[in-house]
Amino acid sequence: MKYMDIYKNIVETSLSLARAKRVKRVCVGIHYTMVEIERGGAGLAYTLLPEAKTCCEIGNELSFWKRPADVVIKGYLSNHPIEVSIGLATINAIFSNKKEFLKNATSVNVFSEIKLSSSDEILMIGYFEPLLKKLQGKVGKIWIIEKDQEEVNFKISDIKNKIKAAIITSSTLVNKTLHSILEKLEGIPEVLLMGPTTPLNPKIFKFTPITWLCGSVVKNSEHLFRLVCEGKGTPAFFKSGSLEKVNLRIKNE
Secondary structure, eight states: OTTTTHHHHHHHHHHHHHTTOBEEEEEEOSSEEEEEETTSOEEEEEOOHHHHHHSOOOOTTOOOTTOBHHHHHGGGGSSOHHHHHHHHHHHHHHHHTOHHHHTTOBOSOGGGTSOOOTTOEEEEESOOHHHHHHHBTTBSEEEEEOTTOSOOSSOHHHHGGGEEEEEEEGGGGTTTOHHHHHHHOTTOSEEEEESTTOOOOGGGGTTSSOOEEEEEEESOHHHHHHHHHTTOOHHHHHHHTSEEEEEEEOOOO
């Protein structure tokens, strides 16, 4: 498949930046997994909770605390849901601490940068309730594909020519369905990868249909760690100020 290498590329791009760094602490929360790097950044990744509960337990021989960050990152390519989330959260911690990746980042509403009219149609892959409420009434139609839906009454190929913007939840990087989604979105003017799981490295996505990375950076790792441990989710993260939304424009080639 055309974009199948994207997961491997994410790992390879992060490995050189992670050398000589160690994981300070890890929390696998019911909504998000958080990893903090010693003398570095902190990052989040969506927790695949049902899959993690039904999967076999990670053996006692595998520990993440104080482990070399580049070793932990390689777990993202494993088949174990906990290793995947911890690996990706570590990658996000590394990327979000790299100033050169964030030099063109903006915290303004991304839809102030994307001009939408009342007749435009939007595709939402994943359910973003606050965003949905903001967009309703401002665009013509919002097509939604939710994770728990067994089937929808439309095909992306049937509506693609009408879609002005597509929003993809970055949790698709955890269950590794992003590559197959991207193949269906080629030609759509604006494609946004959105959520705290989004890796903030525009170089990785330059050759994909994605035009915006809508992720977040950790502002208060101590407070965020507590919230993750308490089973909180994104509303609490942002309301507390522990997490800040950032948007990165990708110049596709």
